[in-house]
Amino acid sequence: MNRLYLSVIVMMVVLPVSDAMGQDLLTEAINQTPSAVDIASGLAIPSEGYCDQPYVLRLANGTWLCTMTTGKGHEGQSGQHVVSCRSSNRGKTWSPLVDIEPADGPEASWAMPYLTAYGRAYVFYTYNSKNMRDVIASTPYARKRVDTLGEYAFKYSDDGGKTWSRERWFIPVRETNIDRRNPYKGDVRFFWGVGKPIRHKGSMYLGFTKVESFGENFIGASESWFLRCANIDTQRDPAKLDWETLPKGDHGLQSPAHSIASEVNLTGLSDGSLFCTYRTVAGHPCHAYSRDDGKSWTESAFMTYGPGGRLVNHPRAANFVRKLTEGPYKGRYIYWFHNRKTKGWDGRNPAYLLGGVEVDGTDGKHIQWGEPLAVLYDRNPKTRISYPDFLWDDGLYITETQKATARVHRIPDDLLKWLWEKGHPKSSKSAK
Template sequence: METIPDHRHIANGYEIPSETYCDQPYIVQTDDGAWLCVMTTGSGHEGHPGQHVVTLRSTDQGRTWSQPVPLEPADGPEASYAVLLKVPGGRIYAFYNHNTDNIRQVKAEEVAADWAPDGWCRRVDSLGYFVFKYSDDGGRTWSPQRYPIPVREMAIDRENVYGGAIRFFWNVGRPFIHDGAAYVSLHKVGGFGRGFFTRSEGVLLKSENILTERDPERITWETLPDGDHGLRAPAGGGPIAEEQSYSVLSDGTFFCVYRTIDGHPAYAYSRDQGHTWTEPQYLRYANGRLVKHPRAANFAWRCQNGHFLYWFHNHGGTWYEDRNPVWLCGGVEVDGPDGKEIRWSQPEIALYDDDPFIRMSYPDLVEEDGRYFVTETQKDIARVHELDPTLLADLWGQFKRATVARDGLLLEQGSPMPDRVEAPPLPVFVRRSASRADHGTEDLRAGFTVELWIQLDSLAAGQILLDNRTRNGKGFCLQTTARGTVEMVLNDGRTENRWDCDPGLLSPGSRHHLVAIVDGGPKIVSFVVDGVLCDGGKFRQFGWGRFSPHLRELNGEVHLRIGPKLQGRIHLVRLYGRYLRTSEAIGNYRAGL
């Protein structure tokens, strides 16, 4: 396989074998040093008959894998959505959905012409019993018997179309251990309809003796939180609150983040081991801005260094689409009024695919030998990826960074500002390949960044800040728009692309710091204005935009024109021959003029 020259591209990962459909490739490290991966797989699509749970072992950090070991047969009732827990003695538990009664259809809560037109839902992988099996040999074999977990009935169960006689649920959340007890996530479902789940909320299943009890029949379970409902969307939000992901802070506080259909993820804290929770709120960055995220998995992990990582998709969609690229935030603990809390950095792109319709999700994090790995699935290929440690260091160090990035700097021009300078050569994005037999496209995954300190006395449209374009438009420019924004125009003489910063950020007469980042890996343009990454706000779903994968290069005139007829002043220009990370742009802003 030819390596793509960008570690973030998912094709550079190591594939985890599956039957065809594959979901939730989650990993625990066994006592004999192997990685044990559990996966929901099948020969059909998600939710089709034959879906079952398997495990695989790797002894080389995910490069190769053993033959899969089925926990349930492919010709049995659906077995789905497994998670693993290793207890101190080395035993490994696998928890999963099992359609033990082999129910083939259930009544739909909603009837639509394009969904359950006869009133019946025939996807039956999210109902039945929540069960477990165990392995005492690192996942090579599993107990022949499965054991159902008693789950306390709540209002959402009683209110389903069967009055709770049939339970609807599933789980994607990683189990965790705290203060001698184990906790396993569960997402209760109220009904099926358009979008599959029509109502959902999250609970925790707590066992006080699973860490030491060898007899599975004697393991005890408690359903949390107290009361008659689980974690829901914030007040005024929609009926969906699911795929809860839990982390334990250093003072024993539980943090939970989960998806909604409100365009933002929700979170809550528990100071009493899951019995009660703070009022759910929509997640915010440390700077106070709301985090945007669609109906997709968003997970937070506590790392061995005491910091946190958060996986999400950084746009305000309310449906299942647009899970590409993956963005990561870094989290650090801070003292809140009632205990520890997590302060979240602004995000960086961590993984992507060239096809915007590819959706990657349901990740897991593995730390080993000081290295960080994540798994993900596109539902037909699951992979393991090693994360760039400098990316994580940038995220965790973002809160204090106040230095100017020097790597890749092509131009730095301060006051007095000339009206033109010699234009440094910009990198080529794509070119004709000399190594391919057909001499087709070679994608160099290049990028560049423009940084400005500016003061605009007017936001009138059409003012040029920077421009290297030829008469026929080839090159790039930064210019003001009719929305009171600044846009980047990219033209290689064959195609033109443009994207602007979010409206409402620039004020006449005020000094602003503006960074336009053109990232030729995922083909994304983003803006950082006054140290804040544009996310679209309330104006648009996306704060970042895509440009053509066929864009070749942007070298235009020999001179770069600076602010011709500008109503204002440019104090500083920097041009980089690579994309800057969000953290670097923030560091440049904090460094000042």
């Protein structure tokens, strides 16, 4: 028997189903037309070793300002903190890292940057303000981590991230039922956020996750929430910013089938509605619409490709929605996910995009998604590609991380074009 043929048979026998599926998707991504991008070809963003959530603001002068969570240890270990760096040549080179919070202070994690209308850069992050590592070490909490507890802190920079304010401020996040159910009955808060805040009707919206409990898989129960700041683009005194925790009431966005509803991400629609996605452990993400600026949301539901459409498949991983605000596809939507029905942390390679356009519904605008196309891959099927950002600068750039190397990638124009001109059931003229 041919040796190559025999090896293929053996691989089919010994590989778990999920691994075999991952290899098949990886092979498709490598061979598809237009070609997906090998992450090894990307431009590295500096870090201290561990790196997460590399999010980029494009400043008025064209400079890129990147914030991220980094550290010399592994995720969740002591020394984890938030930093920034700058690039004036679209990621080819970067300035040295600048500490937003120092590595020798309490843990600071999950930086989310926002650029105001007048040019100030804010960064929001989870801050272990009471330095509770020793306290947590004596409890049964999974992994003894302190990077999802404390205060929602923020600092700002008025010089494009070259320096950051010495003072930090805390957001007065409203206590809700899930806080009172946590092991400290709300005296200590557990939470984190992903992605970048958005501007909607003159206000800033930031999505985040509240945590009730911890288990063998770290997070045991969670809900998705939002923070709205109505005056951040006009009020220059950080102490006078107005904060509101949404939705109204005592319960956040939940999964219809499980206790995990995390890492919510949102965008605004042309009729003033809000649309969000968040992750679950059901093999599908959730989506929801708000027609009243985030005060209430549609009933919890797994995400579909459009009204009445088939379910979107996705593991327990970040899934992001973005509205393109520049370029030939301005006003359309892209959605990052992994197109794989698994319930755990794996299955994050390849990464896929959907292209979306708005369609009319009985209660307002909805997003109709086209067919999936792989956008990024790594040749090792076990690599976890995640926590992207999307930046338009005379073309689409995507940042990503596998927790060890953060990179930026220029996405080929033909790949973006395919999402609507070949991969979408609607005419390319149907976007609004």
